[in-house]
Amino acid sequence: EPEVTQTPSHQVTQMGQEVILRCVPISNHLYFYWYRQILGQKVEFLVSFYNNEISEKSEIFDDQFSVERPDGSNFTLKIRSTKLEDSAMYFCASLQGRSMNTEAFFGQGTRLTVV
Amino acid sequence: DAKTTQPNSMESNEEEPVHLPCNHSTISGTDYIHWYRQLPSQGPEYVIHGLTSNVNNRMASLAIAEDRKSSTLILHRATLRDAAVYYCIRGSNYKLTFGKGTLLTVNP
Numbered sequence: 262e263p264e265v266t267q268t269p270s271h272q273v274t275q276m277g278q279e280v281i282l283r284c285v286p287i288s289n290h291l292y293f294y295w296y297r298q299i300l301g302q303k304v305e306f307l308v309s310f311y312n313n314e315i316s317e318k319s320e321i322f323d324d325q326f327s328v329e330r331p332d333g334s335n336f337t338l339k340i341r342s343t344k345l346e347d348s349a350m351y352f353c354a355s356l357q358g359r360s361m362n363t364e365a366f367f368g369q370g371t372r373l374t375v376v
Numbered sequence: 377d378a379k380t381t382q383p384n385s386m387e388s389n390e391e392e393p394v395h396l397p398c399n400h401s402t403i404s405g406t407d408y409i410h411w412y413r414q415l416p417s418q419g420p421e422y423v424i425h426g427l428t429s430n431v432n433n434r435m436a437s438l439a440i441a442e443d444r445k446s447s448t449l450i451l452h453r454a455t456l457r458d459a460a461v462y463y464c465i466r467g468s469n470y471k472l473t474f475g476k477g478t479l480l481t482v483n484p
Contacts, residue, residue: 292470294471294472296474303474303475303476303477304414304420304463304474305474306471306472306473306474309470309471311470316470317469317471352419352420354419354420354472356470358470361407361408361410361425361467361468361470362408362425362427363425364410364422364425365410365412365420365422365472366422367412367419367420367421368419369418369419370418370419
């Protein structure tokens with residue numbers, strides 16, 4: 262079965278540091294996503310990415326965040342200067358993209374802890 | 377805005393069927409109804425989706441009201457491994473927006 266893989270599974274960083282979260286989506290998928298989930302809260306949409314550009318982003322996805330797909334395989338989320346409130350689980354997902362008549366695949370997440 | 381309404385929690389006994397309801401009264405004609413679940417400490421996992429007709433797969437069944445304003449996820453025989461948060465999501469514009477979901481507790 263195809264799967265989305267995320268690395269690292271857990272990242273601890275100091276406030277103000279930059280972090281890069283990595284994802285390998287499913288190879289023939291067209292849409293890629295980042296979501297986050299603060300402990301005990303719901304899964305929140307951050308950004309969607311299609312055709313090598315951002316197709317939609319939420320209010321959470323401010324200038325501190327960026328995404329890229331540098332090599333056609335990896336899909337990364339960068340947080341430039343982490344804050345304590347960025348501590349959360351971050352999930353990557355991919356969708357085949359022909360329509361919504363298909364399932365999205367989610368990774369197991371990266372737990373980011375900002376200290 | 378998830379635009380779906382689900383009960384916060386439900387409880388079931390092992391081996392019994394579970395019916396998880398969802399209201400999506402403002403759904404548009406092209407929105408698919410998706411269900412995902414999230415087991416403790418894991419990423420969301422696809423369960424089932426549909427547009428108008430009822431759907432069955434190896435995990436569950438999805439019953440969609442004729443007017444599409446509501447749907448019900450049916451787990452035919454709940455097991456302890458089905459304990460999770462179940463999300464009913466309107467799939468539109470290539471985006472899935474999660475609400476708070478229903479926390480399903482399965483009693484042995």
